[in-house]
Amino acid sequence: MDLRHKEILRKHRLDLSNQILIDDTIVQFLYQENILKSQVDEIQSQKRLLDILPTRGPRAFDTFLNSQEEEFTWVRDKLLQDLEQPNGSGKNTQIWNIPEVTLQAVPSDRRLSRLASRIGSEWESILLDLGLSTGALHRCRADHPLSLHGQVLAGLIQWRQSQGRSATVHRLLQSLQSTDIHPSTLDEVFQ
Structure with missing residues (x-):
């Protein structure tokens, strides 16, 4: 995953964990798109998606955004808005x-x-x-x-x-x- 994407996920970690229910739909979508493999059981039992997602390669962030399209559009929009800002969080x-x-x-x-x-x-x-x-x-x-x-x-x-x-x-x-x-x-x- 791109460093900028990781920064955005980390910046919004609290909001994401409070607003998104890590349900079967999101986890199964990420599994279907070959982002998650053996981690599905661990994520469902321990709610560790936000820990594992940044380690899952360059497609992980975009696929995660796509998984938010139907139920969590406001979260997706917030992440996209942050991504469009120059320098991500503005820090360097x-x-x-x-x-x-x-x-x-x-x-x-x-x-x-x-x-x-x-x-x-x-x-x-x-x-x-x-x-x-x-x-x-x-x-x-x-x-x-x-x-x-x-x-x-x-x-x-x-x-x-x-x-x-x-x-x-x-x-x-x-x-x-x-x-x-x-x-x-x-x-x-x-x-």
Whole structure:
């Protein structure tokens, strides 16, 4: 899925989860269009469509919009309106006051730990956007059941290890753009 599409879904996540009933119609439509495969049971049992959808390829967003045509046209219209705005949510990495050399660097354990302490409930969406699988997220939760910081840090380290040199601060900030973390907080982490 295109980064801009992911940002729009993340931005409207609360509205989507409150306004859209993840019923058989939407899930079956996405299955029929070959967007979802084995995730159908997981989505129906745990209501995790908005977590899984961004990982389902470039057609996922448009197909999701098409699934909203009949019952949830106002939601579809809102997403399309946001998509038509230049730069999606209007944010870009230039709001971060971080030197270019730092943006291109791979974040250290210390920086990831500081960041993990500032990420709240959006941590799973951020890590999914970074490319971690739902299985990896489950392992992070299972390995650190009593520590949100430990879960987030384990996920960030796993992302960095799997991506190697492409696990840059810039890539991390792209995934953080739609969260409620204030840019000045991240300036402290990455300065």
